Amino acid sequence: MTRLELWHSCYLLFPLLVLYHLYISPYTKVEESFNIQAVHDILEYGVPTHDANHKFKTFYDHMTFPGAVPRTFVGAVVLAAVAKPIAWVGNLDGVQQQFLVRSILGLFNAAALIYYASGVRRAYGKVAAARYTFHQASQFHVWYYSSRTLPNMFAFGMSTFALSLLLPVTPSTTKSLITRSKMALYLLTLATVVFRSEIALLLGCQCLYMLVQAAGPDISVAKAVSLTRRVLIPSILTASLAGLLLTVSLDTFFWQTPKPLWPELAAFLSNVFPDKDSLGASAWGVSPWHWYFTSALPRLLMNPFAAAGLIPAGFLFYSTSASNWDLTVPSMGYVCLYSFLAHKETRFLFPVIPPLTAAFARVTAHFSVLGERSAIYYMVTSGIALTTVFAALVSHLVLLPLSAQTYPGAHALMSLHSISLNYPAQPSVNVHLTNLALQTGVTHFLSTPSFTNASGHGRPVFYLPGSPSGDIPPLVSTTRTKWIYDKSDNATAFLSPMFWAKFDYAVVEDPGRVIGLWDVVDKVPSLGRVQILNPEVGRGMLVLGPKDERREDDGLSRLVGALYGDKMKFLYGVVHDLLREGYGVQWLLGRQRGSWTRGWWVHWGLETRLYVLKRAQGGMIMP
Secondary structure, three states: OOOOOHHHHHHHHHHHHHHHHHHHOOOOOHHHHHHHHHHHHHHHHOOOOOOHHHHHHHHOHHHHOOOOOOOOOHHHHHHHHHHHHHHHHHOOOHHHHHHHHHHHHHHHHHHHHHHHHHHHHHHHOHHHHHHHHHHHHOOOHHHHHOOOOOHHHHHHHHHHHHHHHOOOOOOOOHHHHHHHHHHHHHHHHHHHHHOOOOHHHHHHHHHHHHHHHHHOOOOOHHHHHHHHHHHHHHHHHHHHHHHHHHHHHHHHHHHOOOOOOOHHHHHHHHHHOOOOOOOHHHHHOOOOOOHHHHHHHHHHHOOHHHHHHHHHHHHHOHHHHHHHHHHHHHHHHHHHHHOOOOOOOHHHHHHHHHHHHHHHHHHHHHHHHHOOOOHHHHHHHHHHHHHHHHHHHHHHHHHHHHHOOOOHHHHHHHHHHHHHOOOOOOOEEEEEEOHHHHHOOOOHHHHOOOOOOOOOOOOOOOEEOOOOOOOOOOEEOOOOOEEEEEOOOOOOHHHOHHHHOOOOEEEEOOHHHOOOOEEEEEEEEEEOOOEEEOOOOOOOEOOOOOHHHEOOOOHHHHHHHHHHOHHHHHHHHHHHHHHOOOOOHHHHHOOOOOOOOOOOEEEOOEEEEEEEEEEOOOOOOOO
């Protein structure tokens, strides 16, 4: 019987973190839209077996909104295939199906991280595995994105499984080592060909590192050639052919292109070698060459000790030096190569987070051993433990709920469905959705409310009561309300009264630009920008001192109240009054009250971003 060890907590902790992040923040952004819409269309309309071109153009979202570059359907097809029987047995509505689909992807990535933790246990021992588990769990980005239907997250699970296979195993035979290495390179190549072309950089760094290791200190060319012949070429070639066969055949069919389509190649060429009239990936913004090192990696690792140099410190100790080379050199090579591309995003570094976290865990595990004999190392180990706990609290109790407030489009759509129950049922409801709503959470899964009796949307569109005696039964329509959405962004059309005349509801950013008679039935907030308040702005007590000195809640006060309730809101008010207004200074120091911050403060809160409008009585509705 396997003895339970501390690192085994990852079997429960990692899936729970995925589901917790998904539960708190269940909606999506525009960058996730292709795959989430594709999964919906496959679940809703199936895969056509005849007249495919017509059915794709009629029903599938990607034909109407193809995006800047084509994306592969491989991930969407797999998710839909797994979700279909569960959705059918559970009779799930759209919101529940979206949660299910994202859960499947998130749990796949959680399984990959669990497998990596077990690899750390086999390679470096139970203490390092336990440290890895808790350092990984304390981070934010991996868990927040793990269930998001980005191509990066389909590739993340595959690359994590691959990198776990490259961790050393003791004892190990040559045959076992070759098998594991071939499978690792196979997965990395498959992820490159199908999902994310930049994984080729990580693949190249791993191959180069393996060749250097095989050559040894005497630089044996024969050993390097043997590795290339027995491991590198067979695995990479086989995976390339398999990946191309899969993605080209599937995506040529779904995109209905006259020529064979390899989406990831098309995306790579468009982003890295754009046309003369295009900026490529740089159109989405550029960052300095050092941004990954000075900004992205510290935020991803979420621990100041890791960012401050404990990972490089692993090279200084004999017991951790070899493992540090294995874990960090290919990973940092990937980061360095990727830094040459001007457009940078945090999620591009996700593949190297598990090995870098493992390197950090390896060093902290060694420090914990040294801490038993040295007071200095004990203090460092205690500091690492405290910062890990603090990072976990910030990640899961601060950053997560704050991030969940950035999906006004989804919240507006849910509000619209709820508000519509206050009015008589209609055969059809026409809604205009502004671009911001479409980018911040609106998906096909959410577009149709649940038609169960409990939701209220199952009510009949038409009802004619029967006779009092019961001889004539009531006449009830079984037709459901049809929700029709307009997603046009034609600025010229917005100036025409006839454009707005055909809608029952509108979700817009500026109600003043909507022509006609409309009622604002809801205001949907979203997280605003951080502002620094100078000493002359917004002064006064919030909760302490005489009532005549108190003022209305500020942005942070309302934000804290919305996220954590009235008790935390009151606590924030106390902190504000003590620090900014200097409450208690006279009693404590015997001098006139003064601000500890010299009157400076931060403003950050929820700001109205979208308005839900309903056509007012007397407003024209075109048939």
